[in-house]
Amino acid sequence: MGSDRIQLYNTLAGRKEPLSTELPGRVTMYVCGPTVYSFAHIGNARPAVIFDVLARLLRQDYACVLYARNFTDVDDKINAAAAAEGVGIDTITNRYIQAYHEDLAALGVESPDLEPRVTEHIPEIVKLIQALIVSGHAYEAAGHVLFHVPSYSAYGALSKRKTEDMLAGARVEVAPYKRSPLDFVLWKPSTEDQPGWASPWGRGRPGWHVECSAMIGKHLGKTIDIHGGGQDLIFPHHENEIAQGTCANGALYCRTWVHNSFVTVDGQKMSKSQGNVMLVRDLLAEASGEAIRLVLLSTHYRNPLDWNDRRLSQSRATLNRWYTSLARTEGEAHADWSETEPDGEVLEALRDDLNVSRALKRLHELCHLLERAESAEHAQEAARAFRSSAGPLGLLQKPAHQALRELHGESIESAENERSSERIEALVRQRQEARRQADFARADALREELELLDIAIEDTPDGTRWKRAGRSIF
Structure with missing residues (x-):
């Protein structure tokens, strides 16, 4: 079973296109995950939630979905964090991988099929670099191996940047061993106090861009159907991925590129200097994970999302109404809606480039139908339809009374008694x-x-x- 009904905005093409897959009934998707040296903030959480919804939708339409989201577990920031604590990088990365899993689970994000780590793929990275050297697209210099950007004529197609403009914007002080200012590192030497692995070019560690291409090649093949990530990764990360992956394999690297936009906080860019970095675990101390998830879905993924208290309040109110309606029908029982098909209008909205706002509008209508049910039997049927239709968005998956307690941080009886008029x-x-x-x-x-x-x-x-x-x- 496959589907060409799903339309996604392809960054490479610059337009919405029907999803095309290499094999009928099978879709492969790779999403760039976090560099694990600190706790996840809402900017990290947004792509995790967005691509969780896409993965859920794909599983509605495809018999086989292979979804990989990586961990970058070797990086200069990780090295610095490990050195500051006097521990190995594994101590840092394992700590924050566990925290990432905990935070995403609280947001209702399902685990991907694969979670490859860079440090587990050094042989594949070395092999890919060797292929690029043999084909004339990479060279060794001063203990480094670099990709020679002028060797790939299509460079800049994803980011819509011209080579001459990129050259003009290059830093004045370019490493003297580079043949072109645009050339990027595939392998770099490590000092004795830095993590490193043996290679034909000496002890060292991989550059950032080559890591994803190597993991994709091992687990998903030479060509993948969907590659996702934040808008900030388009250049240079994904641009460089295309160049090295295409040149190493002699094949199309990815059919569809999907990117989510940024998260701001009260209209301001999120940054440490602004003091407005919103950590997921801090927000979870104030609100339920489902309320946070709904905020992250409240703006179309290609538009910037502004995080503010008003949005969180609206999210709580919406979930309160929905779960209250379900609680009246289901009582304390845990309803089984697993055999009920999601509403066609919800799926149709999500197939249109993840039009979540239209899907949420339909969920409001389904809630209204539940509240207006004329009999207990019709109410049960409407409740099952309501829940199953919220499933592709990762919403309404909990027993109603439990969810209401989480939303209010108190018992249902207390919430009802203390409700203000x-x-x-x-x-x-x-x-x-x-x-x-x-x-x-x-x-x-x-x-x-x-x-x-x-x-x-x-x-x-x-x-x-x-x-x-x-x-x-x-």
Whole structure:
């Protein structure tokens, strides 16, 4: 089973295209994972969540999905962190790999099929570099091995950069052993106090770009169907991957390139100097993982996402409404929706370049159908459809009462008893004002919002009265 119904924006082509795969019914996807020297921040979490959704969608349409996300576990920043603590790099990388797994699990991110580590692929890296030297695309100089960029005429196609512009922007002080200022390192020498491996060019360690190409070649083949990562990786990392992978293998490197955009915080670029780096584990102390996940999905992946308290509040409110509706129907039981097919409109939206906003709109409609179910049997059926349709987005996968406790950080009974009437009173006043101004569309919308909070309202000559119609949590 395969599908050409999925449309993805291909960075290389500069447009949306039907997904094309090398083999019918099978799709391979590689996503650049983290360099593990510190805890993950929301900028690291966004691609993990985005490509988790894509992997879930692919598994709806393909019989075989092979998804790899790597760990870069040798790097100068890792070396510096290990030296500062007086430990080996394994101590640093194992610590932060475990933390990364914990954080992503809390966000509902499923494990990929493969998680290759750079340090486990040194022989493959050496072999790839040797192939590039033999084919005339790489050379040894001063203990380094470098890829000779002018040897690959298509360089710059992914980033849409011209070679002359890249040369003009190159730093004035270029290493004297480079044949071209654009040439990049495939292998570099290591000092005695740095991690290193034996190679034909002496003891050393790989350059960053060659690592991914070697791991892809071993696990996924010469040509892959989808390569993903953050927008910041387009140049030079992915541009260099294409050059070395194509030249080493003499084949197309990747069919479709998918990149997510940046995360800002309250409109500002996230950086240590700004003091606004948002670590996932710090956010998890304030909010449920599912609420954080929904924020990360709230903006189309190709657009910048601005993280702020308002978004997190909206995410909590949405999940509260959804799980409250499910709790009324399912009670304390853990519902089984595994045999129910996801809604076609949700899948259709996701197949359109991961149009999550349209998928979420449909989930709101499915929630509305659940709340308006005319019988217990219809409610159970609607609940199963609702849950299964949220599955491709990695949402609504927990028992409703457990999820509500996580959202509120307290028991359901306590949340219900302590719920304030201030918001309800405010909505009622807004509706009265809308009716006074003859804005009946706004008044109807506010009535519906109150009904979703399980509030019954009655308009009388003496004003509007309201009461709680049943069990609900806000």
